[in-house]
Amino acid sequence: MRQAGRSLPEYREIRATVPMLESCRRPDLVTEITLQPVRRHGVDAAILFSDIVVPVAAAGVDLDIVPGTGPVVAEPIRTAADVQRIRLITREDVSYVDEAVRQLVAELGDTPLIGFAGAPFTLASYLVEGGPSRTHAKTKALMYGNPELWHALCGRLAEVTLAFLRVQIDAGVSAVQLFDSWAGALSEADYRRFVLPHSTAVLSGLANAGVPRIHFGVGTAELLGAMGEAGADVVGVDWRTPLDVATGRIGPDKAVQGNLDPTVLLAPWPVVEAEVRRILEQGRAAPGHVFNLGHGVLPETDPEVLTRVVALVHEVSSRRADQG
Numbered sequence: 001m002r003q004a005g006r007s008l009p010e011y012r013e014i015r016a017t018v019p020m021l022e023s024c025r026r027p028d029l030v031t032e033i034t035l036q037p038v039r040r041h042g043v044d045a046a047i048l049f050s051d052i053v054v055p056v057a058a059a060g061v062d063l064d065i066v067p068g069t070g071p072v073v074a075e076p077i078r079t080a081a082d083v084q085r086i087r088l089i090t091r092e093d094v095s096y097v098d099e100a101v102r103q104l105v106a107e108l109g110d111t112p113l114i115g116f117a118g119a120p121f122t123l124a125s126y127l128v129e130g131g132p133s134r135t136h137a138k139t140k141a142l143m144y145g146n147p148e149l150w151h152a153l154c155g156r157l158a159e160v161t162l163a164f165l166r167v168q169i170d171a172g173v174s175a176v177q178l179f180d181s182w183a184g185a186l187s188e189a190d191y192r193r194f195v196l197p198h199s200t201a202v203l204s205g206l207a208n209a210g211v212p213r214i215h216f217g218v219g220t221a222e223l224l225g226a227m228g229e230a231g232a233d234v235v236g237v238d239w240r241t242p243l244d245v246a247t248g249r250i251g252p253d254k255a256v257q258g259n260l261d262p263t264v265l266l267a268p269w270p271v272v273e274a275e276v277r278r279i280l281e282q283g284r285a286a287p288g289h290v291f292n293l294g295h296g297v298l299p300e301t302d303p304e305v306l307t308r309v310v311a312l313v314h315e316v317s318s319r320r321a322d323q324g
C-alpha cells in the first residue's frame with residue numbers, strides 16, 4: 001500500500017523538491033524513503049518505495065503521477081496498436097530498481113524487504129481510463145466489448161509485471177506483493193473470466209522463485225476465494241471482511257494479511273487498541289496472519305499512533321509465543 005510514507009515529515013521533506021516518479025528512479029532516495037518507516041516504527045518488514053506504474057512507464061507508456069490525483073496517462077490505451085506500444089521490459093529498463101533493492105537488502109540486514117507490482121486489471125484500468133476512475137467504465141466497456149483486445153492487453157501487462165517482479169527477486173527481495181487494488185469493481189464471474197488467468201500467469205510464474213507471494217485487493221469480499229486460487233501464499237483482506245470470515249472463503253491453507261481500517265487510526269487510542277486486538281484474535285483462524293492495514297495509511301495519520309500500533313502487535317504476538 002501507499003503506506004507509511006505520506007504521514008511522515010521526513011518523507012514529505014524529501015518529496016517537497018522531487019517529483020514522485022523521479023524519486024522512484026533514484027536509488028539513493030528509494031533506499032532512504034524505504035528505510036524511514038522501519039527506523040521510526042520498527043515494523044517487521046520494509047516495503048520497497050516505488051509505484052505500480054513504474055514498470056509501465058519503463059515499458060514506454062507516457063505517464064505521470066499527479067499529486068492528489070494519482071497516475072495519469074498521456075495517451076490512453078484503447079486499440080491493438082496501443083497495446084503494441086507497451087514494450088517488454090528488461091533489467092536495464094529498470095536498473096534503478098535493481099540497484100535500490102541490492103542497496104536496501106545490504107542495509108536492512110535481518111529485516112525482510114517486500115517487493116511489489118500492480119496486477120493486470122488494476123494497471124489496465126489506469127491505462128484504459130487514462131487516470132483514476134470511480135466506475136472503471138471505459139475499462140469495462142473494452143473488457144465486455146472487445147474481449148480479444150482485453151486479453152491481449154492483460155497478457156502483455158502480465159509479462160511486464162512478471163519481468164519486473166523477477167528483477168526484484170533476483171536483486172534479493174524476501175517476498176512479493178501483487179496489488180489488484182481495483183479488482184473489487186468486478187463480479188466473481190467476470191473476475192474469473194477476464195482477470196484470474198492473467199493474475200495467475202504472474203503468480204504461478206513465480207511459483208519456483210522461492211519467495212512468498214501476497215495478493216491484495218480492496219472491496220474483494222466476494223472475490224477472496226478466487227483471488228486465493230490465483231496462486232498466492234497470502235491473501236490481503238481490506239477492513240470489510242473479518243479475518244475469520246475471510247479465512248472461511250480463502251480456505252485453510254493460505255495466510256491472510258490485513259485488516260485494520262486506515263480511518264480507525266484517526267480515532268482515540270482505546271478504539272485503535274480494541275480494533276488491533278480484535279483483528280489479531282480473528283487472524284488466528286488462518287494458518288498465518290501478517291498484521292497490516294486494510295489499505296494505505298492516510299496522509300493525516302499521526303505517526304505516533306502507527307508506532308504505538310506496531311508496539312502493541314509485537315506485545316500481543318510475543319505474549320502468544322511465550323504461551324506456546
Ligand SMILES: Cc1c2[nH]c(c1CCC(=O)O)Cc1[nH]c(c(CCC(=O)O)c1C)Cc1[nH]c(c(CCC(=O)O)c1C)Cc1[nH]c(c(C)c1CCC(=O)O)C2
Nearest residue numbers: 001002003004005049050051052067068069070179181296
Ligand atoms: C493503486 C496503487 C497506486 N500505487 C500503488 C497502488 C496499489 C496499492 C494501493 O491500492 O494503495 C502501490 C504503491 N505506491 C507506493 C508504494 C510504496 C510504498 C509506500 O511508500 O507506501 C506502493 C506499494 C508509493 C506511492 N505512490 C503514490 C504516493 C503518494 C505520493 C505523494 O503524494 O507523496 C506514494 C507514497 C501516488 C499514487 N500512486 C497510485 C495512487 C492511487 C497514488 C495516490 C495519489 C494521491 O492520492 O496523491 C497508484
